[in-house]
Amino acid sequence: MSYKDVMFNLDNSSKRKTRLYKFIKHIESKYDFQVEQNNEENFFSNLFHEFYNWSVQDIENTKIFWDELVKFLNIKFKNNKYNILKEDKLFYKNKWFDGAEINYAENLLTSSQIKDKSLDAIISYDEFNNKVSITYKDLYDRVFYLSNYLKDLDIQKGDVICGVLPNCIDTIACMLATASLGAIWTACSPEFGVDGLLDRFTQVSPKIMFGIDQYSYKGKPIDVKEKVEVIKNKISSIKHFIDIKNLDKLCEPYKEKFDNQDKVIDFVSCEFSDPLYILYSSGTTGKPKCIVHSVGGVLIEHAKEHMLHLDINNHENSGQDKFFYYTTCSWMMWHWQVSSLFTGATLVLYDGFPFYEKDSKLIDIVNQEKITIFGTSAKYLQQLEKTGFNIDQNNKDLNDYNLDNLRLILSTGSPLLPENFDYVYEHISSNLALCSISGGTDIIGCFALGCLLLPVYKGQLQSLSLGMKIKFYDESGNELTQEKGELVCLNPFPSMPIYFWNDPGFEKYHNAYFAKYDNIWAHGDYGMLTKEHGVIIFGRSDAVLNPAGVRIGTAEIYRQVEKLDEILEALVVGQEYHGDERLVLFVRLKDNIELDDELKFKIKDILRKNASPRHVPDKIIKVLDIPRTTSGKIVELAVKKIVNKQEVNNLSALANPESLEYFKDLKELEI
Numbered sequence: 001m002s003y004k005d006v007m008f009n010l011d012n013s014s015k016r017k018t019r020l021y022k023f024i025k026h027i028e029s030k031y032d033f034q035v036e037q038n039n040e041e042n043f044f045s046n047l048f049h050e051f052y053n054w055s056v057q058d059i060e061n062t063k064i065f066w067d068e069l070v071k072f073l074n075i076k077f078k079n080n081k082y083n084i085l086k087e088d089k090l091f092y093k094n095k096w097f098d099g100a101e102i103n104y105a106e107n108l109l110t111s112s113q114i115k116d117k118s119l120d121a122i123i124s125y126d127e128f129n130n131k132v133s134i135t136y137k138d139l140y141d142r143v144f145y146l147s148n149y150l151k152d153l154d155i156q157k158g159d160v161i162c163g164v165l166p167n168c169i170d171t172i173a174c175m176l177a178t179a180s181l182g183a184i185w186t187a188c189s190p191e192f193g194v195d196g197l198l199d200r201f202t203q204v205s206p207k208i209m210f211g212i213d214q215y216s217y218k219g220k221p222i223d224v225k226e227k228v229e230v231i232k233n234k235i236s237s238i239k240h241f242i243d244i245k246n247l248d249k250l251c252e253p254y255k256e257k258f259d260n261q262d263k264v265i266d267f268v269s270c271e272f273s274d275p276l277y278i279l280y281s282s283g284t285t286g287k288p289k290c291i292v293h294s295v296g297g298v299l300i301e302h303a304k305e306h307m308l309h310l311d312i313n314n315h316e317n318s319g320q321d322k323f324f325y326y327t328t329c330s331w332m333m334w335h336w337q338v339s340s341l342f343t344g345a346t347l348v349l350y351d352g353f354p355f356y357e358k359d360s361k362l363i364d365i366v367n368q369e370k371i372t373i374f375g376t377s378a379k380y381l382q383q384l385e386k387t388g389f390n391i392d393q394n395n396k397d398l399n400d401y402n403l404d405n406l407r408l409i410l411s412t413g414s415p416l417l418p419e420n421f422d423y424v425y426e427h428i429s430s431n432l433a434l435c436s437i438s439g440g441t442d443i444i445g446c447f448a449l450g451c452l453l454l455p456v457y458k459g460q461l462q463s464l465s466l467g468m469k470i471k472f473y474d475e476s477g478n479e480l481t482q483e484k485g486e487l488v489c490l491n492p493f494p495s496m497p498i499y500f501w502n503d504p505g506f507e508k509y510h511n512a513y514f515a516k517y518d519n520i521w522a523h524g525d526y527g528m529l530t531k532e533h534g535v536i537i538f539g540r541s542d543a544v545l546n547p548a549g550v551r552i553g554t555a556e557i558y559r560q561v562e563k564l565d566e567i568l569e570a571l572v573v574g575q576e577y578h579g580d581e582r583l584v585l586f587v588r589l590k591d592n593i594e595l596d597d598e599l600k601f602k603i604k605d606i607l608r609k610n611a612s613p614r615h616v617p618d619k620i621i622k623v624l625d626i627p628r629t630t631s632g633k634i635v636e637l638a639v640k641k642i643v644n645k646q647e648v649n650n651l652s653a654l655a656n657p658e659s660l661e662y663f664k665d666l667k668e669l670e671i
Contacts, residue, residue: 007425008433009455015044017317018452020308023072024051044453049533056469062491065467073303074112077102078269091519092509094492097272097296104276104295105179106267109140113344120346124169125365127216127352134169144263145251146177153240157182157268162206164190166215167329167351170244172338174210179276182268186278189328190215190224191630196652197231200280203290204501205237210244218353272296273498279332279441282629282653289508290501293444301445301495302339311452313343324348325375326362331631332441359387370405377413377632381420390427403429412437413633415537415555418459436461438537445495448535460534468493472529477517484528486541489521526553543636545574547581550614557615560606566593571626573640584643585617588626595622621668625659639663
């Protein structure tokens with residue numbers, strides 16, 4: 001199947017109204033950058049690619065790009081006296097906007113992009129379709145009360161506040177109150193086990209903990225009081241525990257105190273590179289690494305992606321956007337979607353099981369709220385297809401769905417396959433941009449994502465991220481084009497981590513990104529730059545298969561195998577065998593389906609015909625479940641360790657650690 005079919009292309013009139021087009025014209029008016037308009041058909045594609053090349057041409061251009069960006073998007077600095085980049089020979093010691101002062105919460109709550117404070121800032125749903133909303137004005141006031149409460153608890157700039165919390169309005173309010181004081185926010189969703197929470201929070205010594213006593217999943221209340229008590233008792237640094245169901249009561253004295261006064265939050269000045277968030281690596285190969293992201297780096301990167309690449313809440317082009325991303329507060333996408341408040345859009349949340357009571361749970365919210373931007377995972381779209389969910393494009397009067405407002409679907413978490421593009425455009429909507437995006441917790445943003453100036457090609461991420469010099473390298477550090485290799489970044493960028501917690505010599509930091517190529521960021525993704533200047537991601541490079549010296553991305557196998565109706569999902573690893581590596585494919589099947597010789601033949605046949613004989617597994621084994629992280633990503637490395645008789649160090653990183661039992665001591669792997 002082609003990776004080159006054009007699935008969608010915004011009309012030229014709308015392209016000219018995008019912020020990105022206007023920003024490019026702004027740069028053209030001030031600097032030595034010009035693209036001749038001699039071919040209307042390819043003009044916008046050429047324009048973007050030339051502009052991308054200009055933004056990474058050298059470090060001087062990159063500095064201009066970021067400096068002009070903050071001014072163009074009206075990012076609010078508390079002072080304008082800064083050095084755009086304090087350069088250092090070591091990649092990770094470059095310091096952006098040195099001397100600048102900024103506050104993340106101030107930018108979100110007082111953004112010039114907010115056209116009307118009476119508009120909904122956030123709408124929140126739970127599994128039972130209960131809806132709660134809050135306006136921008138009321139969100140500001142709530143953060144004001146919480147900020148004063150935290151000050152009375154003696155929270156200072158640089159203190160760590162942690163949360164074990166659901167994806168709801170109050171979680172965002174608590175985070176913004178934390179950020180308003182220059183304190184550091186770190187959180188996990190309540191489905192984490194005790195060990196997983198302790199592995200993370202004991203490293204960062206939080207002073208305050210926000211939590212809940214129960215949450216709902218698949219319609220069932222799940223008690224977490226005992227879990228929370230253990231955390232409180234085992235982490236001595238925690239001086240106060242706050243149950244978010246009591247926030248109204250806590251805010252009441254401050255409402256009374258400031259009843260007749262203007263509510264003005266005293267936003268603490270932070271340096272651009274001061275810490276804002278602590279996020280965590282998955283921890284599947286050991287104790288999670290604590291990745292610290294900066295106040296300014298988070299804001300500037302998210303603003304670039306939201307407002308230039310995706311044109312969120314551009315009133316000239318799209319009106320008031322409603323932005324809905326299915327996530328939990330453990331996943332970097334939670335932080336990413338919260339930053340959309342800077343655009344003045346309405347953020348929509350859902351907390352719970354995405355298929356509770358019906359397969360179309362999330363699509364129902366998209367329909368009901370007239371969502372304009374819907375974000376999800378590739379696995380969710382694949383699951384929708386497996387369940388047969390289908391909006392009949394030609395007979396809308398025969399169903400309850402009208403998705404005419406939906407203009408963007410974003411997908412991340414794993415590669416979005418060409419077949420997934422077909423499904424979305426044939427069975428959900430043909431009049432939208434389907435943007436696969438890829439980055440990670442490490443950069444709290446994207447290296448490749450959507451771009452409304454470009455066509456959507458089947459199976460491709462549309463563009464590289466502006467201001468980031470992305471290449472693909474072979475094992476020896478040679479640049480590759482239209483060949484598979486390691487995704488690398490050659491220039492420093494604002495959203496790189498400022499440091500890892502408890503890593504004063506930067507040893508963990510260096511080993512995570514710079515051990516493979518000298519002073520070049522190696523991201524850990526295996527992919528390819530296409531002829532169309534798009535990107536295809538084939539999986540994690542540390543999970544790349546290597547039978548007989550041929551490198552194969554795991555996504556290449558999943559793409560074919562998961563076409564078969566009998567298969568819900570698959571996981572493939574390499575097993576060390578007689579001095580080489582053989583491929584072992586594990587499959588989770590639909591109910592009442594057996595892995596017989598006929599199905600094994602179908603699996604091998606589809607791989608041989610549509611991929612290559614090298615992709616055909618040596619062993620195919622049925623399992624009842626496949627391990628995944630709490631953010632839903634399948635965990636190939638843990639299974640690979642088990643298959644190769646190695647110890648799996650950190651089960652607390654998994655949402656379903658019991659699933660690993662299916663992979664242990666398999667007789668099929670002894671022969």
